[in-house]
Amino acid sequence: MSSGVQPSQECLEKFQELKTGKKLSYVIYGLSDDKRSIVVLKTSEDKDFDKFVAELPEKECRWAVYDFEFELPGGEGVRNKLTFVMWSPDDANVRNKMVFASSKDALRRRLEGIAIEIQATEYSEITKEAVMDKALRR
Amino acid sequence: MAYKAGSIYPCNPATARSESTKLGVDPKGEKLIYTNGRAVIHIGLSHAYTQHTQTTTVARFSPSGFYAASADVAGNVRIWDVTQTENSLKLATRPLSGKINDLAWDGESKRIIVGGEGKDKFGAAFFMDSGSSCGEIAGHAKPITALSIRHQRPFRAISGSDDNSVIFHTAVPFKYDKMINTHTRFVRDVAFSPNGDLFASVASDGKVFFYEGKTGEVKGQVDREATSSLMACSWAPDSSKIATAGADGVVSIWDASSFKSIQSYSVGSDISSQQNGIVYANPDTLVSISLSGTLNVFDTRESSSTKWRTLQGPTKAITASAISPSEDGKGATFYAGSFDGTMKRFDIGEGFGEKEGQCEDVKGTGHSARVVGLSADGKGKVWSAGWDDKVTAIEGESFASSSLPTKAQPSGIAATSDAVYVATTSGLEVLQSGSSSVIVPTPTTAVAVHHGPNSDTLAYSSGKVVTLASTSPQTTLATFEDNRGEVLSLAFSPDGRYLAAGDATGRIILIDVEKEETAVSSKWTFHTGRVVSLAWAKSGKRLASGGLDENIYIWDTEKQLKNIPIRNAHPGGVSGVAWLEGNTKLVSTGADGIVRTWTIPEL
Numbered sequence: 001m002s003s004g005v006q007p008s009q010e011c012l013e014k015f016q017e018l019k020t021g022k023k024l025s026y027v028i029y030g031l032s033d034d035k036r037s038i039v040v041l042k043t044s045e046d047k048d049f050d051k052f053v054a055e056l057p058e059k060e061c062r063w064a065v066y067d068f069e070f071e072l073p074g075g076e077g078v079r080n081k082l083t084f085v086m087w088s089p090d091d092a093n094v095r096n097k098m099v100f101a102s103s104k105d106a107l108r109r110r111l112e113g114i115a116i117e118i119q120a121t122e123y124s125e126i127t128k129e130a131v132m133d134k135a136l137r138r
Numbered sequence: 139m140a141y142k143a144g145s146i147y148p149c150n151p152a153t154a155r156s157e158s159t160k161l162g163v164d165p166k167g168e169k170l171i172y173t174n175g176r177a178v179i180h181i182g183l184s185h186a187y188t189q190h191t192q193t194t195t196v197a198r199f200s201p202s203g204f205y206a207a208s209a210d211v212a213g214n215v216r217i218w219d220v221t222q223t224e225n226s227l228k229l230a231t232r233p234l235s236g237k238i239n240d241l242a243w244d245g246e247s248k249r250i251i252v253g254g255e256g257k258d259k260f261g262a263a264f265f266m267d268s269g270s271s272c273g274e275i276a277g278h279a280k281p282i283t284a285l286s287i288r289h290q291r292p293f294r295a296i297s298g299s300d301d302n303s304v305i306f307h308t309a310v311p312f313k314y315d316k317m318i319n320t321h322t323r324f325v326r327d328v329a330f331s332p333n334g335d336l337f338a339s340v341a342s343d344g345k346v347f348f349y350e351g352k353t354g355e356v357k358g359q360v361d362r363e364a365t366s367s368l369m370a371c372s373w374a375p376d377s378s379k380i381a382t383a384g385a386d387g388v389v390s391i392w393d394a395s396s397f398k399s400i401q402s403y404s405v406g407s408d409i410s411s412q413q414n415g416i417v418y419a420n421p422d423t424l425v426s427i428s429l430s431g432t433l434n435v436f437d438t439r440e441s442s443s444t445k446w447r448t449l450q451g452p453t454k455a456i457t458a459s460a461i462s463p464s465e466d467g468k469g470a471t472f473y474a475g476s477f478d479g480t481m482k483r484f485d486i487g488e489g490f491g492e493k494e495g496q497c498e499d500v501k502g503t504g505h506s507a508r509v510v511g512l513s514a515d516g517k518g519k520v521w522s523a524g525w526d527d528k529v530t531a532i533e534g535e536s537f538a539s540s541s542l543p544t545k546a547q548p549s550g551i552a553a554t555s556d557a558v559y560v561a562t563t564s565g566l567e568v569l570q571s572g573s574s575s576v577i578v579p580t581p582t583t584a585v586a587v588h589h590g591p592n593s594d595t596l597a598y599s600s601g602k603v604v605t606l607a608s609t610s611p612q613t614t615l616a617t618f619e620d621n622r623g624e625v626l627s628l629a630f631s632p633d634g635r636y637l638a639a640g641d642a643t644g645r646i647i648l649i650d651v652e653k654e655e656t657a658v659s660s661k662w663t664f665h666t667g668r669v670v671s672l673a674w675a676k677s678g679k680r681l682a683s684g685g686l687d688e689n690i691y692i693w694d695t696e697k698q699l700k701n702i703p704i705r706n707a708h709p710g711g712v713s714g715v716a717w718l719e720g721n722t723k724l725v726s727t728g729a730d731g732i733v734r735t736w737t738i739p740e741l
Contacts, residue, residue, distance in 0.1 A: 006319070009316060009317055012277055012314060012316075012317060013316075016313070016314055020313075105279065106279050106301075107279075109260075109278070109279040109280070110276070110277050110278060110279050111276075112258075112259050112274055112276035112277075113274075113276075
């Protein structure tokens, strides 16, 4: 099922930085211009969830790792969970979506420590409530 | 002690087409360690470690030499003491939830990393005394096939995977450092040189790459024309050369500074000569394993590239066996056949001196399918029957040049010096002077024969019924129905006085042949599974039985209520028992492919 597209060195480096450094809040991945490899498109230290969602374009696919911070019910404290987002909007080009779906594993399997996985095809599937729901489930 | 375990003749490492076999060696360079089935074998000690409940995949000695760590297909790792015979367990843990392909110790014998196919991760790192994590082995997209740790500071680790990449990790704690994409096909083996200066990787693209040990920078690749897969690599103890095992059947030694070939041995070009594993045991000895299961031992001091020693051994479960005393009285030869038709022989007995216990392949064309029965005819020949519907004879070291076809699938065989009886699914056949005829046209499950001066006494079974018959004139003497299940094994005592019959439910009955009545009908029902092999000691008073329940029992005709159990003799089930000269030494074999000897003093 794999497409032969491989992630670049930077992809795993930025993921490690996010995981252990605790400064980066999210990393956005996409395909390189020649469509042969997965590259890092943007990283940010901004914790705001809405700003993160704003990074996901309307007509293009993206993968992202977001350090989701939330409060446990009952005021027990604040927790962080790494979320992997597969953003594949309905309006995106079909060929683009196909390459994205078949290349997802090449990236996803190399990232150890992901607690939540979200597959979103429109903005309503990636609301803060939807992510919180998955975060609290376990 | 009711019994004492004697020496074992171990199986060879398990091999599989297109898979690396991991061979390990102790820090002193004297003992090999490898796995087969549920056993971990270390040559040099007289027993196998069989505490794993699942098929084992890899075993490695610790650099200190005190412990061995072994892993299996379910992800379990057992760390045990290798210096004492009890092999006491230090730690049992499950770092991955799937098959572990490779395991590596760090230089201080404190930490272990494993790689394989887990549910959500492909590798793990933990402390050997507590099992608690000491980092992560992450970054691969497909199962990890090989691992290695740098034994000098700064500590580093490398992992090779089916995703064509080698990942360089910093240690301790183990952390992803960078991805190395030099290979274009599955990476099969990675190894740090013993001095830590370099590390190498070999893959199915046929290339060997060298990298700087501390930084992971690529230094170069070996000058190799062939593109066939390289399945394994091993550094020489002085770190100046590396040996590789190739799927083209060639074992090569490369110089690590000039990247050129120093020596190469061509083991063969057929599929069974594909080299699956290699280990540089000590500066003078290189050991590799072929797909056929043969261990090839190369003496690197010799300049000839065509001479080396081979060590044979069973690699699969043994399905049939028989013992044939040697004519010169030195001892006996034990023949063991497997479910793939391969046949091995072992010379057992002190009279053989240094060659005692060495395993050899039986030469010639044997069987192409499961060997289902072996029977010594008392005159030096051993007859064998297989599921290729063939009956053939073994004399000494090789098979006879001709064989006889059977009319149906054989299930058992019994031989005398002038007739061979074969039990088949459609009847009992007798082979005499080159021709065969069916003497009983009902499906027969087992057969035994006692050779007499004028005629043979024959015993054959059909389902639960055991029939005693005479061959000339051909008459039925008596039938017995005391077994609870299908009778699978029959054996006459050497004097012909008794007949023992073992069945699929675990019951063994004893028949008095002269009186034509059952002497023991329910007292000998101690086995909890199929009784597949029965053997009488020379005195005709002791009977040994081996069954699928992994146990061996020794019975006594004069003390019918007493028996001596040998529990868990062979993991997977016992498939054959036979007595060596006398009444106290027993040899047995089973699904583990190991031949074991036991001494059971008389009560």
